[in-house]
Amino acid sequence: MIALLLRDLKLAFRAGGGFGLGLAFFLIVTVLVPFSVGPQSSLLATIAPGVLWLGALLACLLSLDRLLALDWEDGSLDLLATAPLPLESVVTIKALAHWITTGLPLVLAAPVLGVLLNLPGPGFGWLVVSLLIGTPALSVIGTFGAALTVGLKRGGLLLSLLVLPLYVPTLIFGAEVARRGATGMEVQTPLLMLAGITAATVALLPFASAAVLRINLR
Amino acid sequence: MSIAAKANALWEYANPRKFLATSERVLPFFWISSALFLVVGLVWGFFFTPDDYKQGSTVKIIYLHVPSALMAINCWLMMLVTSLVWLVRRHHVSALAARAAAPIGIVMTLIALATGAIWGQPMWGTWWAWDPRLTSFLILFLFYLGYIALWEAIEDPDTAADLTSVLCIVGSVFAILSRYAVNFWNQGLHQGASVMRAGAITGTDTTEKVSNVFFYPLLTCIIGFVLLFIALVLYRTGTEIRARRIKALLARERVNG
Numbered sequence: 001m002i003a004l005l006l007r008d009l010k011l012a013f014r015a016g017g018g019f020g021l022g023l024a025f026f027l028i029v030t031v032l033v034p035f036s037v038g039p040q041s042s043l044l045a046t047i048a049p050g051v052l053w054l055g056a057l058l059a060c061l062l063s064l065d066r067l068l069a070l071d072w073e074d075g076s077l078d079l080l081a082t083a084p085l086p087l088e089s090v091v092t093i094k095a096l097a098h099w100i101t102t103g104l105p106l107v108l109a110a111p112v113l114g115v116l117l118n119l120p121g122p123g124f125g126w127l128v129v130s131l132l133i134g135t136p137a138l139s140v141i142g143t144f145g146a147a148l149t150v151g152l153k154r155g156g157l158l159l160s161l162l163v164l165p166l167y168v169p170t171l172i173f174g175a176e177v178a179r180r181g182a183t184g185m186e187v188q189t190p191l192l193m194l195a196g197i198t199a200a201t202v203a204l205l206p207f208a209s210a211a212v213l214r215i216n217l218r
Numbered sequence: 219m220s221i222a223a224k225a226n227a228l229w230e231y232a233n234p235r236k237f238l239a240t241s242e243r244v245l246p247f248f249w250i251s252s253a254l255f256l257v258v259g260l261v262w263g264f265f266f267t268p269d270d271y272k273q274g275s276t277v278k279i280i281y282l283h284v285p286s287a288l289m290a291i292n293c294w295l296m297m298l299v300t301s302l303v304w305l306v307r308r309h310h311v312s313a314l315a316a317r318a319a320a321p322i323g324i325v326m327t328l329i330a331l332a333t334g335a336i337w338g339q340p341m342w343g344t345w346w347a348w349d350p351r352l353t354s355f356l357i358l359f360l361f362y363l364g365y366i367a368l369w370e371a372i373e374d375p376d377t378a379a380d381l382t383s384v385l386c387i388v389g390s391v392f393a394i395l396s397r398y399a400v401n402f403w404n405q406g407l408h409q410g411a412s413v414m415r416a417g418a419i420t421g422t423d424t425t426e427k428v429s430n431v432f433f434y435p436l437l438t439c440i441i442g443f444v445l446l447f448i449a450l451v452l453y454r455t456g457t458e459i460r461a462r463r464i465k466a467l468l469a470r471e472r473v474n475g
Contacts, residue, residue: 144388158364161363162367162385165361165364166389166392168392169396172403208384
């Protein structure tokens with residue numbers, strides 16, 4: 001399992017792995033927002049938590065179609081499926097690798113971009129916490145979507161269509177934590193719900209992803 | 219007849235031939251009775267009920283709005299059941315019924331959204347509000363869209379049936395989750411959602427808040443919609459079975475010829 005994780009990480013970090021792509025996308029989305037809504041700092045401060053969450057979610061989505069497609073193309077996915085490692089573990093490792101290469105950088109970049117959007121002071125900590133707890137769910141749900149569409153020629157757009165409705169609860173609770181944190185309100189309830197979603201998806205969805213992958217590899 | 223024998227009798231319809239024969243026999247009954255109930259219910263509702271003292275005649279859109287919203291949700295439930303049956307017992311008719319039901323469900327969702335907007339404009343002064351009920355219906359619409367798109371995208375029919383079934387199950391869990399998340403989210407935004415709630419009438423609310431004058435024609439319309447849904451699903455499933463057969467025949471001809 002660790003060998004597979006290291007392999008995936010190496011592939012992602014080396015040239016052509018598309019490691020910085022999500023990060024750059026996140027940066028561009030955030031920079032474009034003030035141009036579209038206007039530079040008033042009070043307005044930006046109001047929408048900053050939501051915009052940062054949405055940007056992180058879209059950046060996550062952008063990198064999903066590479067998650068399994070490359071392994072599918074060169075046939076290593078078939079080898080992984082016949083390996084002694086259960087497919088459920090393979091899928092979990094894939095999601096973990098995706099989170100380390102995409103989710104974690106987004107979490108680290110978010111406070112920097114928060115400065116650009118004039119995020120209120122107390123919001124920074126809660127933004128990082130909510131993203132840290134929420135992005136694993138995004139990776140796991142995304143892996144399910146990638147497993148569903150792995151055999152398709154032009155699966156990218158379909159993948160977004162399938163995954164976006166599944167992202168709704170995570171986005172609602174994640175952005176709610178950040179928003180409440182920024183305005184100094186109580187964050188416990190949405191934070192617990194967000195953590196619950198992440199725990200449940202991490203525990204259950206790999207089984208669905210593996211089942212779907214088996215069907216696709218048939 | 220014992221319960222086991224009855225259960226066996228139900229599974230006989232997993233045979234496409236038997237399904238087609240029976241559905242063709244009962245289809246006229248469903249078409250005619252649904253037309254009857256709908257005509258009676260709508261005419262009764264539109265012309266023979268008084269205007270609401272507050273809402274005027276706009277209240278009458280309830281006869282389309284509530285039944286379609288009800289069927290939009292029940293259609294997804296039916297797809298969930300047939301998907302499970304397909305995954306467990308591998309009956310092709312079941313998978314094809316789920317496929318046949320999805321477009322009906324999405325149309326019902328659209329009717330509910332559109333009539334809701336038309337109703338909401340004079341009542342709330344807006345076509346759209348991010349009320350929990352409205353929002354969850356929009357999300358349901360997205361789920362239907364993804365489900366249908368996945369069916370269309372995959373060429374191998376059995377693979378498509380398997381994948382869409384898993385999507386339907388996972389999607390159901392997330393749809394329920396979204397419903398509660400949305401409730402939470404809007405309360406977080408607007409403290410006073412009570413104004414919207416009184417206006418957003420759904421099946422459960424109407425039985426308590428609608429007077430009998432409106433309720434009986436509404437019930438007639440709901441029965442009409444259920445019958446119409448059954449007729450459409452039977453009809454479309456038959457079409458799917460025949461399309462599958464034509465495909466098989468064409469493939470055989472290609473191999474032989």
